[in-house]
Amino acid sequence: MKQFTFSDINRQSGEILEAALIEPVALTKRGKEKLVIITAEKYHQLIGNSRAVAYTLEKAPDDIHNELMEGLDAIIDDSDDA
Structure with a gap:
């Protein structure tokens, strides 16, 4: 995972977003x-599909x-075995 500082945001915002x-x-x-910046697709995978x-x-x-x-x-089968 790439890392950038908060101050890099002003100078390298395009590179960070890419x-x-x-x-x-x-x-x-x-x-x-x-x-941590992630894609919207990854975010929706992590939180679960909001279109469920x-x-x-x-x-x-x-x-x-x-x-x-x-x-x-x-x-039910597992509880019968217990």
């Missing part, structure tokens, strides 16, 4: 990381429903 499109960039102040969709069990698409039921069956 670097952040490729990989996370750390901004330091007095030798300590204070901020919720379904009721009855209205869930078949693949979602099947995955949920398999997960529940696995949990």
Whole structure:
């Protein structure tokens, strides 16, 4: 991860932003990381997709429903073994 200081922002903002499109960039102040610049895509991956969709069990698409039921069956099987 590339590092730049807060004072570099005024002199090298273009370079910093270009670097952040490729990989996370750390901004330091007095030798300590204070901020990390990441792409919007990476940010959304980290916080979870803000465009998530919720379904009721009855209205869930078949693949979602099947995955949920398999997960529940696995949990029940594990509790039976205990």
